[in-house]
Amino acid sequence: MKAKKTSLKDMFSDRFSGVWKLLSETTRFLSRTPVFHHYEEDLRHWRHELQTSGQSALVSKRVRAEITDLRKSLRGQGYDLSLAAQQLVIDGFRNDASLVDGFRRVVIFFADDNIYWLAGDDNHITLSEMLDRQMENLSRHSLQIRSKHYLWFKRRGNDLVLSGSDTEDKEEFERLKAMGEANSLVILSKLKGLK
DSSP states (O other), X not given: OOOOOOOHHHHHHHHHXXXXXXXXXXXXXXXXXXXXXXXXXXXXXXXXXXXXXXXXXXXXXXXXXXXXXXXXXXXXXXXXXXXXXXXXEEXXXXXXXGGGGTOEEEEEEEESSOEEEEEESSOHHHHHHHHHHHXXXXXXXXXXXXXXXXXXXXXXXXXXXXXXXXXXXXXXHHHHHHHHHHHHHHHHHHTTTOO
């Protein structure tokens, strides 16, 4: 993952969150990454220290500083810890009637270098053609698209719900589900602007 600037919101969130909340959020986030095993012992050790310290202010302060340093390091590696509470939910197929339930259309292309998407009111085929044109204009070389998905989406609390449309191939949808299970944080970070 590429490095990302730490926002003021991230720094204030770390500074003013309770140590237990910070530890829980960090654990939840890391458990969804491939690097969890590198930090599992540290997380377990901090939890044990907090449980056995008798609410020692010194222990809490030191553990908070160590967790904050870890979070700063993770952000420096390109991880977006704000995604810790978010879930990617890939939920069956829907049709145009889902507009009534607040769903919107989106097409998502998985390419070698990135995930590209376009949401709108047009039908899925038109959105796909528009996204194809946008990508042609952005790139002087031909991008290798690995898969295209024609979906419905809705933000529901901390969940991003994606459902297949009538245009979505069932086999491609199963592939999307597998990618979502394996890489939910990556997909959520690329679809962060999808609202």
